Structures are given as structure tokens and as C-alpha cells.
Amino acid sequence: MPNKKLVDQFQNDGFVVIENALSESQLSSVKKDLGVWVEESKKHAQPFGEIMDGRPRFDIEPVTHTAEKPALRRITSPAEISEGCLNVVKDNRALDIVTQFFGPNIKHWGNKINLKLPSSGTEVRFHQDFPFEPHSNEDIVTVLFFLDDVTLENGPLEVVPGTHKGPLYSLWHNDVFTGAVSEEVELENKSKAVSCYGKAGSACLMHSKLLHGSAANNSSVARCLYIVSYSAEDAVSLVPNPLPSKLDGMIVRGKQTGKVRCTNYSVELPEYPKEVSFFGQQDKTKNM
Numbered sequence: 001m002p003n004k005k006l007v008d009q010f011q012n013d014g015f016v017v018i019e020n021a022l023s024e025s026q027l028s029s030v031k032k033d034l035g036v037w038v039e040e041s042k043k044h045a046q047p048f049g050e051i052m053d054g055r056p057r058f059d060i061e062p063v064t065h066t067a068e069k070p071a072l073r074r075i076t077s078p079a080e081i082s083e084g085c086l087n088v089v090k091d092n093r094a095l096d097i098v099t100q101f102f103g104p105n106i107k108h109w110g111n112k113i114n115l116k117l118p119s120s121g122t123e124v125r126f127h128q129d130f131p132f133e134p135h136s137n138e139d140i141v142t143v144l145f146f147l148d149d150v151t152l153e154n155g156p157l158e159v160v161p162g163t164h165k166g167p168l169y170s171l172w173h174n175d176v177f178t179g180a181v182s183e184e185v186e187l188e189n190k191s192k193a194v195s196c197y198g199k200a201g202s203a204c205l206m207h208s209k210l211l212h213g214s215a216a217n218n219s220s221v222a223r224c225l226y227i228v229s230y231s232a233e234d235a236v237s238l239v240p241n242p243l244p245s246k247l248d249g250m251i252v253r254g255k256q257t258g259k260v261r262c263t264n265y266s267v268e269l270p271e272y273p274k275e276v277s278f279f280g281q282q283d284k285t286k287n288m
Ligand SMILES: O=C(O)CCC(=O)C(=O)O
Pocket: 114, 124, 129, 155, 156, 157, 158, 212, 213, 214, 225, 227, 278
């Protein structure tokens, strides 16, 4: 049953938040694996594991991570190593809504977990996802599943409504790809940002061109998000996937048509990450 209100809201604001995007069993299954990975991170002082391109799968905060207070901040492509995550990528309630946004044929682009454990200090500088993942058309959505209750205190996602219709901002500064917009753009937009919060199992469906960021977690409660990106099946990537995985391009709704649809826009190409994750790319803003 099409939900016109959600579709209109997505088109106008560039995001919607829905409850119960994950079933209880999906949520507990992902959280079980996440608990194991956080325990494992206590044994490591450096990023660990390996993804397809040889970079580590598990990224940790370089300054704050200790065995007592782990600061695991990113797990890349967890659906490759977790049945629970794979199950979510393939099917969830948000996906039904994605078909209402982009049509019946939908494919998976990337998946990752962002963690903000208490005292970790992890923050996300403002950016749009699209310049990291330019495609032949702009029908791409980032679905951020809340693995914990997200509140105003634990570093919720902050989005700037309507910015998906505006310019694509540069993530390059002084010839360095920082993965963040300039301080001026951030300052200009931050005051217009709204926080996305809600119960564990909820999700924010965010257009890839929407400007967003998030502050550090200043509470004693973790804020972890399972982030899965989907596109219309006829959107073809113009760059190598920065979250490489064998699941890139997997059809999750509808069918493969073999067609490419193109829209007319211009964007600076991103830099393929040499760093463990995009957090390392954004850390470069600290030296500028
Ligand atoms: O973790 C967050 O609050 C935002 C995540 C994000 O923007 C990203 O990983 O690109």
C-alpha cells in the first residue's frame, strides 16, 4: 500500500524516520554480533580484520580506544561476516518504502556499522553521501537503522531538511579529500539541522544528497547505527565502491533490467580511501 505522506516527506525534506524498520529478531541478531565485535576490539590497539581490498574491516578511534573503554567506531561490510546483517540487507521494512521512492527494482550498494560508544569522542563532520558515491542518476538512499535508542544526548544523526535539492558541496579542501564540507558551509547549515532520534529498531531513510553530520556521544549509553545504502537498479556507479563487498549490486527488490538511467549533473570525483574508513579521511580536517 503506497504511503503518500512518507513519499511526499522524502521528496520535500530528503528524509523520513520510521519506527519498527527492523523486526525484534533482526535487531537482537545484529546486536548479538555487534557485542562480540566490541569484545574482540578490546584485544586490539590498532584497526583489525580485512575487507576485499585489503584494508582493515574494524576501525577504532586512535586516541580514545582502550580495553576498558573500547572505541570501535566503524565495521565495514558486516553483512559479509554476519548472517544477521545479511538478513537485514536483503529484507527489512524500510526497503518496502524505498520501492515507493524509486520504483520496484532496487539494489544494494554498501553497508557499515557506525558506533559511538560512551567516551569514544567519535563525531561526524557535515557532508553529503553522494559525492562519495556518484551514480548515473540520483536515486540513492542511505538507510540508518538505530541499533540503540537514539536520544538528543547520545549523538543523534543531524540532517538539514531540503538540502538534497541544493548544491553538491565540495569535500576537497586545499587539494585534500577530507570527506567533509568546508567550515563555512557547515556553520551556515548547522543551525537549520534537525536531530533524528527514536527507539532501537527505527530507521532514518535519508537521500544521498542530504547534508548531515553528528556530534559526539556525551551520554553513558551507546549509539550504534547499521547503515545500508540502496539505489534504483538503473543507477550505475561512476566510481569504485569505497565500501567494497561481494554484495555490491545485489538485487534486493524487483529484477535486473540491464538498463542505465542518466541525469544531468556535475560533481567532483572522490578519492578512493587509503584510510581504514571515512573517519580517517575526516580526521584530516583536524590538521587544516
Ligand atoms: O554515524 C552517523 O551519525 C552518521 C553517519 C554518516 O554520515 C556516514 O557514515 O557517512
